[in-house]
Amino acid sequence: MKRIAIFASGSGSNAENIYDYFKANDKVEVSLILTNNSTAKVIERANRLAIPCEIFDRQQFYETTKIVDLLKSKNVDLIVLAGFLWLIPEQLVKAFPDKIINIHPALLPKYGGKGMYGDKVHESVVANNEKESGITIHYVNEKYDEGNVIFQAKCEVLPSDNASDLAQKIHALEYQHFPVVIEKLLFARI
Numbered sequence: 001m002k003r004i005a006i007f008a009s010g011s012g013s014n015a016e017n018i019y020d021y022f023k024a025n026d027k028v029e030v031s032l033i034l035t036n037n038s039t040a041k042v043i044e045r046a047n048r049l050a051i052p053c054e055i056f057d058r059q060q061f062y063e064t065t066k067i068v069d070l071l072k073s074k075n076v077d078l079i080v081l082a083g084f085l086w087l088i089p090e091q092l093v094k095a096f097p098d099k100i101i102n103i104h105p106a107l108l109p110k111y112g113g114k115g116m117y118g119d120k121v122h123e124s125v126v127a128n129n130e131k132e133s134g135i136t137i138h139y140v141n142e143k144y145d146e147g148n149v150i151f152q153a154k155c156e157v158l159p160s161d162n163a164s165d166l167a168q169k170i171h172a173l174e175y176q177h178f179p180v181v182i183e184k185l186l187f188a189r190i
Contacts, residue, residue, distance in 0.1 A: 003031040007084035012042025014082035021179035100140040108136040112145030122163035
């Protein structure tokens, strides 16, 4: 059995999409959802889907081994960041080398780095009159959005698109591609 842990800070729509993709697969399970936001909607999703959920604070994440120990105790094969906004600490990166991935709502290296997430990315893409945007799935290291790229998918940005229009296109790409890439990574097909 391959086990996935998902970190999310917000609604958890990607987490639920990943769960739905694998729920009929007897070789993969979403074993754990972790969040740094005690009011995140992902907690409700985890409860509804009967996935264990761990809420943690900044001190536990950066100054203890609590999260690393928890992930190891669950025999996690892959850690998936799905809308998780904190920088991953070095101890976690070292404990799970090339086993932590993130999805970013732009074509890195453009529109990445600290503070570039969600609508901020889409607003910047539209404001700069970009002709295309997309998603980047990448390995996580100790810096925001600088890990090696695993996969990118593109979409057209129309002159009439606003940030909300672009967000819908990006979400569609995320839902389509993220679970497939996760499955390929779990079974070493990339």
